[in-house]
Amino acid sequence: MIEDILAKSQTAELTFDDMLTLINLTKQSDLDKLYAAAYATKEKHVGKKAYYRGLIEFSNVCVKDCYYCGIRKSSAQERYSMTKDEILEMAIWAYKNNYGSVTIQSGERQDAEYCEFVADIIAEISNATNGKLAMTICLGEQSLAVYQKWFDNGATRYLLRMETTNPALYKKIHPDTPLHSFENRLNCLKVLRQIGYQVGTGVMIGLPGQTPEDMVNDIVFYKQNDVDMIGMGPYVVHKNTPMGQNAPDDTHAQVARFNYGLKMIAITRLHLKDVNIAATTALQALHPLGREMGLKAGANILMPIITLQDYRNKYQLYDNKPCIDDTPEHCKTCLTNRVESVGDVVGFAETGDSVHFLRRKVA
Numbered sequence: 001m002i003e004d005i006l007a008k009s010q011t012a013e014l015t016f017d018d019m020l021t022l023i024n025l026t027k028q029s030d031l032d033k034l035y036a037a038a039y040a041t042k043e044k045h046v047g048k049k050a051y052y053r054g055l056i057e058f059s060n061v062c063v064k065d066c067y068y069c070g071i072r073k074s075s076a077q078e079r080y081s082m083t084k085d086e087i088l089e090m091a092i093w094a095y096k097n098n099y100g101s102v103t104i105q106s107g108e109r110q111d112a113e114y115c116e117f118v119a120d121i122i123a124e125i126s127n128a129t130n131g132k133l134a135m136t137i138c139l140g141e142q143s144l145a146v147y148q149k150w151f152d153n154g155a156t157r158y159l160l161r162m163e164t165t166n167p168a169l170y171k172k173i174h175p176d177t178p179l180h181s182f183e184n185r186l187n188c189l190k191v192l193r194q195i196g197y198q199v200g201t202g203v204m205i206g207l208p209g210q211t212p213e214d215m216v217n218d219i220v221f222y223k224q225n226d227v228d229m230i231g232m233g234p235y236v237v238h239k240n241t242p243m244g245q246n247a248p249d250d251t252h253a254q255v256a257r258f259n260y261g262l263k264m265i266a267i268t269r270l271h272l273k274d275v276n277i278a279a280t281t282a283l284q285a286l287h288p289l290g291r292e293m294g295l296k297a298g299a300n301i302l303m304p305i306i307t308l309q310d311y312r313n314k315y316q317l318y319d320n321k322p323c324i325d326d327t328p329e330h331c332k333t334c335l336t337n338r339v340e341s342v343g344d345v346v347g348f349a350e351t352g353d354s355v356h357f358l359r360r361k362v363a
């Protein structure tokens with residue numbers, strides 16, 4: 001039965017029910033077959049290379065109040081914002097260390113000063129690296145004009161997670177205000193696509209109230225919206241948040257979220273085939289070998305944190321964030337060993353564009 005579905009994934013579209021069967025697998029021998037099939041699909045469609053996106057978390061100031069997030073506006077977290085020089089220093093470090101790209105992330109702000117600051121820093125990074133360091137930005141919901149300016153200044157990829165593609169669940173995990181609108185987020189994805197970005201989205205996996213059917217619908221959403229990149233990972237509890245205070249967080253709950261995280265990567269790989277899929281840091285927060293297991297389940301992107309050390313512990317979206325005490329140098333060596341341990345190689349000095357994006361540009 002499982003063998004039939006896995007074989008079918010190579011020749012025909014998986015149905016909702018096929019994917020539901022896969023997401024509900026629990027027997028280790030079945031899971032091993034799922035991950036092996038997803039890894040073979042990755043090898044066939046995007047190769048066995050893992051690409052690095054050096055993660056720069058440049059500010060934890062946020063206007064949003066998402067119930068699950070450790071840097072939400074109402075949290076007592078001490079705030080920081082890096083200077084342009086500090087951000088540039090990290091980007092140049094990534095460039096010199098042959099990282100093909102960086103991901104620039106912060107809490108969400110829409111004020112003009114912030115948008116100009118980001119526009120300037122994108123232009124400066126582009127100049128300093130001769131346009132050779134690809135930039136993914138992950139800075140939430142903005143206007144068309146702002147997205148356009150950031151694109152024109154040199155950012156070519158945008159990651160905007162839907163968080164969940166179920167509008168009812170979205171409402172439960174966000175305050176009911178215009179700033180937290182499901183429809184606006186969806187519209188932003190469409191605008192990003194029109195501008196010409198490589199567009200990434202994703203969800204949190206294992207949210208309280210989320211069902212296996214929701215997760216399959218998330219994968220259906222990725223396919224229907226023809227996205228180029230997926231950045232999804234398990235929901236990880238942050239105790240000082242409204243959601244974290246009530247969410248189960250025993251070993252059983254953590255293992256379940258982690259396993260759903262791996263299954264989502266594998267089924268997304270089988271269904272979408274040529275997109276970039278990240279093995280996110282959240283996987284490692286729940287399991288010491290989380291990111292390696294993500295690569296084995298079909299992911300091909302890693303996001304080593306290159307945020308300057310002084311700031312790392314202030315960008316805590318969830319508890320037990322890994323790598324807080326590490327240096328960028330240590331993260332590079334450590335991750336490269338992890339990649340090689342699963343039989344992949346690191347695509348050093350390559351931008352690692354989404355194969356799906358390159359194909360749809362040609363078509």
Ligand code: SAM
Pocket residue numbers: 064068069070071105106107108138139140141159160161163203204233234235236237238282317318
């Ligand atoms: N607000 C911006 C946005 O929407 O892209 C920028 C940064 S936001 C902190 C980045 C991502 O962190 C979110 O998309 C969310 O999925 C993830 N995140 C926040 N809290 C989390 C948690 N407790 N567990 C796992 N992921 C979390």
